[in-house]
Amino acid sequence: MNDRSDPNLAAIVTTSQGDYRVVVGRGVVDTIGAEMKRTGLAGRAFLIADRALFPDTARLAQEALESGGYETHLLAIPPGEQAKSLDNASRIYDWLGERRAERGDVVVAMGGGVTGDLAGFAAATWLRGVAFVQLPTTLAAMVDASIGGKVAVNLTHGKNLVGAFHQPRLVLSDVDYLDTLPKRELAAGWAEAIKHGLILDHALLETLEREAAGMMTLKGEAAVSAIRRSVAVKAEVVAQDEFETGAARILLNYGHTVGHALEAITGYGEYLHGEAVSVGMMAAAGIATRLDMIGADLVERQQAVLTSYGLPVKAPGASVDDIIDATRSDKKSRGGSVRWVLLESAGKATVRQDVPEEIVREAIAEVVAA
Amino acid sequence: MNDRSDPNLAAIVTTSQGDYRVVVGRGVVDTIGAEMKRTGLAGRAFLIADRALFPDTARLAQEALESGGYETHLLAIPPGEQAKSLDNASRIYDWLGERRAERGDVVVAMGGGVTGDLAGFAAATWLRGVAFVQLPTTLAAMVDASIGGKVAVNLTHGKNLVGAFHQPRLVLSDVDYLDTLPKRELAAGWAEAIKHGLILDHALLETLEREAAGMMTLKGEAAVSAIRRSVAVKAEVVAQDEFETGAARILLNYGHTVGHALEAITGYGEYLHGEAVSVGMMAAAGIATRLDMIGADLVERQQAVLTSYGLPVKAPGASVDDIIDATRSDKKSRGGSVRWVLLESAGKATVRQDVPEEIVREAIAEVVAA
Numbered sequence: 080m081n082d083r084s085d086p087n088l089a090a091i092v093t094t095s096q097g098d099y100r101v102v103v104g105r106g107v108v109d110t111i112g113a114e115m116k117r118t119g120l121a122g123r124a125f126l127i128a129d130r131a132l133f134p135d136t137a138r139l140a141q142e143a144l145e146s147g148g149y150e151t152h153l154l155a156i157p158p159g160e161q162a163k164s165l166d167n168a169s170r171i172y173d174w175l176g177e178r179r180a181e182r183g184d185v186v187v188a189m190g191g192g193v194t195g196d197l198a199g200f201a202a203a204t205w206l207r208g209v210a211f212v213q214l215p216t217t218l219a220a221m222v223d224a225s226i227g228g229k230v231a232v233n234l235t236h237g238k239n240l241v242g243a244f245h246q247p248r249l250v251l252s253d254v255d256y257l258d259t260l261p262k263r264e265l266a267a268g269w270a271e272a273i274k275h276g277l278i279l280d281h282a283l284l285e286t287l288e289r290e291a292a293g294m295m296t297l298k299g300e301a302a303v304s305a306i307r308r309s310v311a312v313k314a315e316v317v318a319q320d321e322f323e324t325g326a327a328r329i330l331l332n333y334g335h336t337v338g339h340a341l342e343a344i345t346g347y348g349e350y351l352h353g354e355a356v357s358v359g360m361m362a363a364a365g366i367a368t369r370l371d372m373i374g375a376d377l378v379e380r381q382q383a384v385l386t387s388y389g390l391p392v393k394a395p396g397a398s399v400d401d402i403i404d405a406t407r408s409d410k411k412s413r414g415g416s417v418r419w420v421l422l423e424s425a426g427k428a429t430v431r432q433d434v435p436e437e438i439v440r441e442a443i444a445e446v447v448a449a
Numbered sequence: 450m451n452d453r454s455d456p457n458l459a460a461i462v463t464t465s466q467g468d469y470r471v472v473v474g475r476g477v478v479d480t481i482g483a484e485m486k487r488t489g490l491a492g493r494a495f496l497i498a499d500r501a502l503f504p505d506t507a508r509l510a511q512e513a514l515e516s517g518g519y520e521t522h523l524l525a526i527p528p529g530e531q532a533k534s535l536d537n538a539s540r541i542y543d544w545l546g547e548r549r550a551e552r553g554d555v556v557v558a559m560g561g562g563v564t565g566d567l568a569g570f571a572a573a574t575w576l577r578g579v580a581f582v583q584l585p586t587t588l589a590a591m592v593d594a595s596i597g598g599k600v601a602v603n604l605t606h607g608k609n610l611v612g613a614f615h616q617p618r619l620v621l622s623d624v625d626y627l628d629t630l631p632k633r634e635l636a637a638g639w640a641e642a643i644k645h646g647l648i649l650d651h652a653l654l655e656t657l658e659r660e661a662a663g664m665m666t667l668k669g670e671a672a673v674s675a676i677r678r679s680v681a682v683k684a685e686v687v688a689q690d691e692f693e694t695g696a697a698r699i700l701l702n703y704g705h706t707v708g709h710a711l712e713a714i715t716g717y718g719e720y721l722h723g724e725a726v727s728v729g730m731m732a733a734a735g736i737a738t739r740l741d742m743i744g745a746d747l748v749e750r751q752q753a754v755l756t757s758y759g760l761p762v763k764a765p766g767a768s769v770d771d772i773i774d775a776t777r778s779d780k781k782s783r784g785g786s787v788r789w790v791l792l793e794s795a796g797k798a799t800v801r802q803d804v805p806e807e808i809v810r811e812a813i814a815e816v817v818a819a
Contacts (some may be wrong), residue, residue: 095465119550149702165535165539165542169535172535172604172610172611173604173605173606175704176604176606176610177605179778203613204574204611204612205610205611206612207599207601207609207612207614208613208614208692209539212776228576231577234542234543235543235546236542236543236546236548237545239577240542240546240575240576241542241574241575242574242576242577242580243573243574243577243578244577245612322578343728370796393592408549
């Protein structure tokens with residue numbers, strides 16, 4: 080784990096379950112066998128991939144694992160948020176059971192956040208936990224979801240209600256996968272990176288502002304560097320607050336209170352997660368400025384960077400009451416009061432539980448206005 | 450956590466998820482509110498109890514929680530091993546979801562090992578893990594299953610294939626519950642205590658040999674003391690090897706390789722778990738004596754103590770081949786070779802992976818002979 084001179088090494092995440100490498104670069108999937116060996120993983124590989132990656136992309140990953148010496152079994156799971164169900168976890172269990180997957184075997188999740196969450200939950204619970212490798216293929220998963228060990232499935236009562244903290248043993252983000260990602264999904268991924276800049280890393284924010292065009296075309300090294308930096312920010316937060324019991328990890332929820340509410344009231348069909356978070360960050364900025372925590376200049380700056388990536392900053396027509404109701408049932412609430420993550424400056428955020436409802440209502444009304 | 454002078458305190462279990470008290474005594478359920486407060490548990494209590502405890506026993510526990518200041522919701526789950534299913538976990542999730550159980554709330558499992566495993570698995574995964582209290586009502590759960598954080602559900606492919614290591618925050622074993630336990634179940638519980646004595650604690654073994662009659666009537670302090678001592682043995686093993694990755698925890702599987710096989714081939718309907726383990730310990734002793742690890746005197750001594758509790762030491766008519774096949778698919782096997790836990794002396798055990806099949810076959814043939 081000492082080779083910090085590896086240019087593709089974005090971060091080493093330090094957790095109670097062990098340290099792990101996050102490797103970000105072009106073509107890194109070809110190194111998966113060597114990386115897994117270096118991590119000490121033996122056994123067979125159970126590669127669980129988003130059906131959208133079949134046949135070619137998934138097969139190439141399987142071949143990379145097999146050339147690396149890992150007997151590999153391959154399973155397709157359906158795409159989309161609705162795939163994160165107990166039923167699909169149960170299907171994965173049956174597949175693992177038929178193949179007698181053992182404690183020394185490895186589950187490899189290949190796809191976006193949905194695949195990582197679902198396959199990760201299966202890995203967390205199969206035989207009380209087997210090793211787990213993330214091979215994210217979307218930008219949102221690379222900069223955010225693949226790091227930190229939060230895995231889960233959804234219930235009809237809400238998203239991510241059933242899950243675990245199960246850290247991967249390795250995260251391998253091959254930027255080549257992003258070349259074919261739809262622009263809208265790419266932008267939604269950058270929304271999470273912009274969030275990391277806004278709450279914790281002013282320099283990352285400045286880079287993302289300055290080089291928006293390059294980020295969206297993925298040309299050159301700028302995009303890859305920004306992904307690595309965003310990974311490092313997330314890794315640092317996870318190391319500080321692995322189980323979200325402290326003050327650090329909650330900051331990653333910037334924009335997520337209204338974002339989750341917006342996704343919920345639109346049935347998860349209208350906004351990509353990053354898009355909903357983009358609108359949610361605008362609502363949060365509206366609260367912060369009303370509380371005199373930040374000035375109008377930062378609100379405008381946030382709006383400008385989001386807009387430059389083609390991200391929505393308003394949700395015209397959504398109901399203020401519906402959004403407020405949905406924020407109350409968000410599982411992040413404690414004893415009924417919502418914990419708002421709010422900016423103090425560019426690159427610095429804090430948590431406030433004392434926001435008057437009137438101010439929340441005004442800020443939300445502003446983002447739902449046509 | 451410093452009050453080691455509490456006479457009911459059987460052990461403090463030290464784990465990566467925190468330390469917890471195991472309290473064993475008569476009438477201790479009445480202290481559940483105070484014990485939970487002392488442990489720092491707030492929120493609401495979600496009491497999940499074996500249907501066989503309804504209405505009276507479960508209601509009394511609910512009242513104890515409520516007098517202790519905990520708003521308490523009560524759910525019945527079906528009895529029997531087949532209740533440990535993903536379907537029942539899903540029912541618990543729905544129940545928690547309808548009541549909006551939050552991260553600060555507490556799941557209390559009341560019943561035998563099945564209830565603890567099922568409710569514990571739900572607690573381990575609800576919102577990625579909420580606090581969990583064990584209120585075991587069977588002897589097997591008190592001396593063994595309630596301690597150590599192993600929670601799981603079964604699949605058609607095998608038992609306990611899906612689960613977690615989720616330590617309870619408190620274990621409260623009220624010996625009064627055992628007064629109405631059928632004698633056969635009581636004996637099956639003592640089988641696990643005898644196992645603890647055989648593998649790790651010669652003094653406990655001697656007590657269980659000397660006072661078998663008192664143990665089975667639960668009169669006086671001897672039985673309560675033996676339960677506490679058995680708890681302490683288990684607690685020590687768990688502290689040494691929380692995730693069963695080292696050499697310590699595997700020892701607890703003494704008698705379980707053939708025991709699990711016997712349960713599996715009889716469809717879990719013929720033997721109580723402790724009864725199957727009793728037969729399995731005899732098979733293991735047969736292996737150990739054939740390997741010249743122990744003498745015939747210890748085999749006879751083991752048989753005598755098991756018999757004095759009315760436990761079976763043979764499984765007449767079971768098929769040697771079926772048992773051997775079933776041991777191979779036991780999930781404790783690694784790369785196909787079975788890890789046998791074998792005695793070296795009374796109170797001392799070790800693990801052997803090199804046992805010749807011929808010897809296994811002979812020892813099993815001996816216990817299935819009429």
